[in-house]
Amino acid sequence: MKNKPHYALQSVDHALQLAVILQVEGPQSVTEAARRLDVARSTAHRLLSMLVYRDFARQGPDRRYYAGPVISLEAGGSDHTAVLRDVSMPHLQVLVDRVGESANVMVLAGDYVRFIASVESRETFRVGNREGMVFPAHLTSGGKPMLAELSPEERAELYAPERWEGREAERPDVAALERELEVVRRRGFAINRDRTETGVTAIGRGLRVGERTSAAVTVSMPTVRFQEDRLVDIVSALALATRDIEHDLEGRLHAERRWS
Amino acid sequence: MKNKPHYALQSVDHALQLAVILQVEGPQSVTEAARRLDVARSTAHRLLSMLVYRDFARQGPDRRYYAGPVISLEAGGSDHTAVLRDVSMPHLQVLVDRVGESANVMVLAGDYVRFIASVESRETFRVGNREGMVFPAHLTSGGKPMLAELSPEERAELYAPERWEGREAERPDVAALERELEVVRRRGFAINRDRTETGVTAIGRGLRVGERTSAAVTVSMPTVRFQEDRLVDIVSALALATRDIEHDLEGRLHAERRWS
DNA sequence: ACAGAGGATTCTGCTATGAAGAACAAGCCG
């Protein structure tokens, strides 16, 4: 039996156990979770709230808690995302210096995107760091360019109704999404105004990794600071940044031993 | 921005953040982790120990901490493992009553097995509950029957040297493993004496899920209570249990809406 | 081969956090 550490952290242990229970056994109510861990319902509720906050759990419309994206996504390719992050960081810094707003890289993971790199702008009033966090792909300016480059079959599979059981309310109108992605494909970028968060505007462009557009770069800013005449500069800067990252990444990927 | 809960648990937050950092950025040293979380090195060490204990991290030979099986396995099919667990539990209880020892069900996940259901025997001196825990497939009596039923190409991929970077010492001798699996295939079960844990003997048999042998049932007991003349009864009881689980599972899977 | 530096791990004392319980809110069922 694996040995419990000498200086175990009880609250951490409860949280990790609970994450594993959700992963292995499926959705749990607060009361069931409390019983399983032998803690009070209020304690179980706090633990579940933390798991939700960090994307290890999500709450369904039935009020039960389900395994969240962090523990149900195919997170393989960790070396790959580490490389992408490493290559991207200096370019994001250049992009932030150029446009004066926060910049991010994200990857597609199932029907979510995962923020894997962030550089914040120096502005006091800015969009903060979201590294590691997960958002629905169809709601983000980075997710849309990636979805746009999938085949129709791949998108049909991602948005099939049975895949969204337990989270039906979050599934988008597929026809509307297809129309929106057609615009994104034509323009070469996506723009989100007050979509993932109130008061935030983001512009995103796809990033090719090998043969696929499985990553994206975005610039985000408070909506009050966004004006239409800034769009051309931001789109231009994004194009440069994605080109440079793709170029450096290609060099790195050639040098790396890869399996999959 | 996702809102931090009103009654956030700081130590839980640190642990979950750290797990995500390992997943997204790759291996971290204790000192790097402490810096990232802005905590003392002793605190970071305790957090990492908890992540290792619950399989969210593992420590490499270079002393750095890597994402562990829980957050790097393809854990999709949670509904599927939940169904398998649900169907298996009563049969495991019958099996435990029959042979008087603990019984488990596990699934193959990459080159690991995951314990998804356990019923402990009533004996005071018994093998305890390991639900949720993860062990190398080639070291377990349940993992071997599953590995035995993979194609040679699938096994070659699972045990390719590049897949075991950072954990070379744990990769088995492939030729020896092939010979052992041939015996397992011929016999129809695997037996482990003092392998995954000192003082524990386990016997395991593969469980078909749909077209694949992607699960297994095992019986485990303290080695001191195992005698060769019990083997026939245990193997027979395992055969009955796996047959019954497969039968009930087939009924359930027909009734379930499935995607993949 | 050895010494020094840096990182990892263990241990201890103290205080800030996490636990339970109470109270309140929400949802479901008869």
Place this chain on the structure above:
DNA sequence: CGGCTTGTTCTTCATAGCAGAATCCTCTGT
């Protein structure tokens, strides 16, 4: 619509988790 159960919020206090110190381990340079 009322009663019951579950989910959520808030408060108080005991202890668990924190940092710092000490020790151990590993690596590198001379």
